[in-house]
Amino acid sequence: MSEAKRKRVGDEAIYDVRELGTGHILILGLQHMFAMFGATVLVPLLTGLSVSATLLFAGLGTLLFHLISKKRIPAFLGSSFAFLAGYMTIAPHGEAELLPYACFGVACAGLVYLLLAALFRAFGAGKVMRYFPPVVTGPIIIAIGLNLSKSAIESCGSDWTIALVAIVVVIVCNIWGRGMVKIIPILLGVLASYLTAAAAGKIDFTAVRDAAWIGLPIAYRNTVFALFTSGSLNTALLITSVITILPISFATMMEHIGDISAISSTVGKNFIKDPGLHRTLTGDGLATTLASLFGAPANTTYGENTGVLTLTRVYDPAVIRLAACFAIFFSFCPKFAAVIEAMPAATIGGISLVLYGMISAVGVRNVVETKVDFSQSRNVIIAALILVLSIGINYSSAGAVGFTVFGMAIRFSGLATGSLVGILLNAILPGKDYRFEEDEPNDTGVDLQIAQGESLVWQLAKQAGQKNMVEDK
Known part of the structure; x- marks a missing residue:
């Protein structure tokens, strides 16, 4: 038996997934999708x-990112919470x-990535990042989470019992979970709460029954072109x-750098230098x-999938591209989408109560x-003004800072102003x-994904990076 055939998932780093066979490849791809x-x-x-x-543009965005970044980085692009x-x-x-x-404002924010790239x-x-230090991005991230807190409480208020099931499962999985359980706390929390509500007869499945099995994932009326x-x-x-949403991109670009840093440490390769942040930012921004x-959420590199990389030690980007293809496949099933949309x-x-709090905690x-x-x-003043303006304006009676240009009423949100x-x-x-x-990209300190809210993946990434350096020596 050859050395390649003796390899087992999780035992040692695997950079060419073809060594594992078709069955393992499919399972790994599905694991990344979930x-x-x-x-x-x-x-x-x-x-x-x-x-x-x-789902369609998470898959297409991931494939576009891989194309622009020379197919070297095992990163999946999913929906961004920051926006x-x-x-x-x-x-x-x-x-x-x-x-x-x-969506138009978010599309313009994506183009800002190209400018930074x-x-x-x-x-x-090094020179560019001096203008986006943690004393700026940290308070912005804190304000993002706090500004969203009201909607989370209002949603929970519809049935606190069902909400508490989701909250408890997410907390338990994050604190005491092992392996994949700790990587997918949101998914498990959703499933537990959803099944509890279904068992109690609190979900109307009429839309699920009426939905078609196959259909187009895009409706023209929902696009920016409309x-x-x-x-x-x-x-x-x-x-x-545009004015309201564009400034959020400054936080998400730092999130992107944090994610690429974590992936670099996990895989043992400095992707910040090669293929370079200019390529990864371009891929993320265009996605x-x-x-x-086309009416889908903003994309961002996903910490959950970095956790899967750490767990399996299979670092071949081809597995991520397979997961992207699975996401595209499921996007053409309206019945599948209807099951999700029936969620209480x-x-x-x-x-979202846990998630919004985690966003602020990550800040x-x-x-x-x-x-x-x-x-x-200087640091106290900067942080203070960001927080007070971002939150105070949002919850004031005016709700925004407004002015008139050529007869048009333009309004700055609190977050944009701060x-x-x-x-x-x-x-x-x-x-x-x-x-x-650039040589030690671990300490960028930004990640808005809940799986890394406890610093689990961040710590594992550092450990994996240190282990890889020892092995290289």
Whole structure:
């Protein structure tokens, strides 16, 4: 028996999955799909976007990312939680007529990735990152979670018993779970709460029964293109959407760098240098823009799948591409989407209550792990203004900062105002001391995925990176 055939999943690093055989490859691909599934479908359920379109563009976005990054990085792109605040500002109740405006803003935010990628290519990551340090991105992330807290409580209020089932399962899986159980807490929490509600007769399955087995995942009326052909375009709302959502991209780009760092440590290769952040940011940004134009949520590299990499030690990106193909396949089944859309509001509320809190907690962790020096007055002022403006404006009677341009009423959300003020103050005030090391990319400190909320994957990634370095020596 050859050395290749003696390899077992989890025993040693595998960079060519063909060594394992077809059966193992299919199982590994399905495992990666289920790892991302719970969190990815939660975003359309929270926002009112299409579940089918979400799955389609998670798959297509992942394949596009792999193409642009030279097919070297085992990363899956699923729905981004960071943009939830943007969607809910523009379409607070998931209004179908308002969601395309929010999607336009997210599509423009995706293009900002290309600008940062060009700056990285031209000046290097170290110089550019000085203007987006943790003292800016950390408070922005904290504000994202806190701004969403009200909707989570309201959803839980529809049935606290069902919500508590989801909350308890997520907590138990995160704290005491082992292996895949700890990687997919959202999915398990959703399943437990969903089945509890179904057993209690609290779910109406009429839409599931009536849904077709095969159908197109995209509806033209839900796309951004429909805005410009409907004859009723609200230009002021379109501009407001861009102004509101664009600043969120500064936090998500740092999230992207954190994820690529974790994957680099897990696999034992520095993907920040090769293929480079300019390629990974371009892939992520274009995937987000493409998805948004067709009415799907923004994409982001997924920490859950990094956890699966750590668990299996199968690092071949081909397995991730197979998972993307599975996601595309399921997107063409309306009945499958109907089962997901029948989920009770209380189940969504329970999951989102934990999730939104975790987002804010990750912002705190970002500040702590990168050792932001709050003995410096500049750092205190920057963080204070970001938090007060982002949260205070959102919950004030006005709800936004408004002004008029050429007769159009333009409004800045609290998050947009706080983010822009923080970025500008950091650029203007003296004492910028943040250093970004390309050779040791572990300490970027940003990740908005719940599986890494307990720093599990982050710690495992560091351990795997250290082990790989020892083995290389």
